[in-house]
Amino acid sequence: MHELSVTEAILKTVLKHAAVNSVHKILSISLQISKLSDLEDNWIQRYFDYLSKDTVAAGALLKIERLPLLVRCEGCAKSFETEPADIGNMVCPSCGEKKVALVPGKQYIIKNMEAV
Amino acid sequence: MDPIRLIEIKEEILSDNNQLAEELREKLRKSGTLLLNLMSSPGSGKTSLILRTAEGLKNYLHLGVIEADIDSTVDAEKVAAQGVPAVQLRTGGFCHLDSSMVAKGLTALNTDKLDVIIVENVGNLVCPAEFDTGAHKNIMILSVPEGDDKPLKYPLMFSVCDVLLVNKTDYLSMSDFNREDLRRRVLALNPQIKIIEISCKTGEGITEWLDWLKNALADFKAKR
Numbered sequence A: 001m002h003e004l005s006v007t008e009a010i011l012k013t014v015l016k017h018a019a020v021n022s023v024h025k026i027l028s029i030s031l032q033i034s035k036l037s038d039l040e041d042n043w044i045q046r047y048f049d050y051l052s053k054d055t056v057a058a059g060a061l062l063k064i065e066r067l068p069l070l071v072r073c074e075g076c077a078k079s080f081e082t083e084p085a086d087i088g089n090m091v092c093p094s095c096g097e098k099k100v101a102l103v104p105g106k107q108y109i110i111k112n113m114e115a116v
Numbered sequence B: 001m002d003p004i005r006l007i008e009i010k011e012e013i014l015s016d017n018n019q020l021a022e023e024l025r026e027k028l029r030k031s032g033t034l035l036l037n038l039m040s041s042p043g044s045g046k047t048s049l050i051l052r053t054a055e056g057l058k059n060y061l062h063l064g065v066i067e068a069d070i071d072s073t074v075d076a077e078k079v080a081a082q083g084v085p086a087v088q089l090r091t092g093g094f095c096h097l098d099s100s101m102v103a104k105g106l107t108a109l110n111t112d113k114l115d116v117i118i119v120e121n122v123g124n125l126v127c128p129a130e131f132d133t134g135a136h137k138n139i140m141i142l143s144v145p146e147g148d149d150k151p152l153k154y155p156l157m158f159s160v161c162d163v164l165l166v167n168k169t170d171y172l173s174m175s176d177f178n179r180e181d182l183r184r185r186v187l188a189l190n191p192q193i194k195i196i197e198i199s200c201k202t203g204e205g206i207t208e209w210l211d212w213l214k215n216a217l218a219d220f221k222a223k224r
Helices: A003-020 A041-051 A084-089 B015-031 B046-057 B074-081 B099-108 B155-159 B169-174 B179-189 B206-222
Strands: A026-034 A061-067 A069-073 A079-082 A100-102 A108-115 B005-012 B034-040 B063-069 B086-090 B116-120 B137-143 B163-167 B194-197
Touching: A003 A026, A003 A041, A003 A108, A003 B005, A003 B015, A041 A061, A079 A084, A084 B179, A100 B179, B005 B015, B015 B034, B015 B099, B034 B046, B034 B206, B046 B063, B046 B074, B046 B116, B046 B163, B046 B206, B063 B074, B063 B099, B074 B086, B086 B099, B099 B116, B155 B179, B163 B179, B179 B194, B194 B206
Parallel strands: A026 A061, B034 B116, B034 B137, B063 B086, B063 B116, B137 B163, B163 B194
Antiparallel strands: A026 A108, A069 A079, A069 A100, A108 B005
């Protein structure tokens, strides 16, 4: 359900950039979203299609890249990537330490768009 | 046909919300009002915690409450009955609060004389975690009947909070809830989080929570 608020924010931002760049039509939009986020790709696209109907962004494809979760080992201080499903059993691949912690920071970025 | 252009944007998706949240935080910092965002599943004890907090601190500080619910005013009525200034935001189906909704609540509540405002977010462990409300601290409740595996299912929520209150400890003897497993899972997501076990029913741990809140307020006022 919160995809709607996020999608409105995406549309507002791309329309602002479309106006500045005298764009006639937005073809695609590249997004980067953390794997920790529960945003559903399908719903973002569906809401986007609905909200963008009468704008230059109508029909644009959302390309969503999921950013990996970064974890830092408290033993050797090295960082490694993990999947949300493995959060319960994280072990440092370098030294085997179990005391590891997620590197904080949510990431939701509109990277670029293809347009004519 | 015109050539396809690649236009760089590199903007935070929620930049408008984040900016307003920063403005709210700064405004309240200047006026000396600590804003807490309280999040949890439905029925884990948010309103009970607010009532306990109001009771425990009534001679110590001025508390205000912003309640959010999809469609009811029951919570605000309960809180107001205790003599605590409260406003109810009806989110009309929305599953979370954002900074613009909190701004409306702050306008409706006269914040000048308040030391602490607790925002009771919509009961939900998913959506509220994604939106900055402008709060200075995020607090969450996990109640014992919900289970010790919740950090595995809702990692974002546990990673954005400053305090985890484990409520309904009076149910511990009736469940297989493992406190050590919970601690380990939560600390892996968020090593800085403060974990306090409480029971709003028996009062266990409430003093520790109130002490945390008093200290947080003292720190906050000292940094003005």
